Amino acid sequence: EQIIKAADAAKEVQEEIGEVTQSSEKRLSDVKDCFDDQEQQLQKVLAHIERANDLGTTKSSMFEDMNNLVSQLAPIAKDIQLVMNYIVLDLEWNQSYRGKEYSIEEMPFEIIQIGAVKLDEHKNITGRWERIIRPVEYVKLHGKVSEMLEITEDELKMGDDFASAAKEFLEWCGDDYEFITWGSSDLTEFQRNMKHFGVENNFPFPFMYYDLQKLYSKVYSDGKTRRSLKMAIEELGFSEDAEYHSAINDAVY
16 A cells, blocks of 8 residues: 555656656757758748849858758757756745734745755756845744844855845856755745845746656655655665755755
8 A cells, every 4th residue: 555655645746757758759849840941931032032043143251151050950959958957945034023913924034045056957067056045024033033044144244235145146056947845835935135225027827847846755755745854865875964054065965
């Protein structure tokens, strides 16, 4: 019975991954169709020019350049298909030390750390990105946050402002990527902070990403239980050589 449940869970995970893959393939197919259509139109133009050339006219070098360009579209499309990055993202945030009633409704949590690891299409690490963010709404650290992150308010004062850091981070992510997070709250709070601080949100809709915490539960548990990152790492027997509750460390895990 446990084997059957594990198989069913693995099938669900595969279906979710398949949906994301199909979405990416469709976008690539649309790009290729566009290239094919442009090439067909150009071939018609070139045919007319050849006919004119037979009458003794000279074909413009401009059209020769266009023909060369079209010949390069296929390898360009191939390169586009191969470039897919995965951004493993983790955030740490602060909240009102006085309680929920003193929180900002549209932004109850203010991000103070961003950590991310970039993976290529083969899941190899190709880069890391981290920043400490200077809070402006919840400047005084909540007691539990201070204890958990082991960071001081003086250290936070030296951090970057959120808007600048977020823009730099999104540029670092590149043009073609999918997010991987432990749970769904990181991307929710990231977008709330973006809206509050006036950072343009160009994420697609629907916003596709991999919730690794959910996928872990489907494969290794009942599909409903949500384990902490630390518990999952221990269950899998992975090496624990860095402190938890650091944005970059958690992203690496």
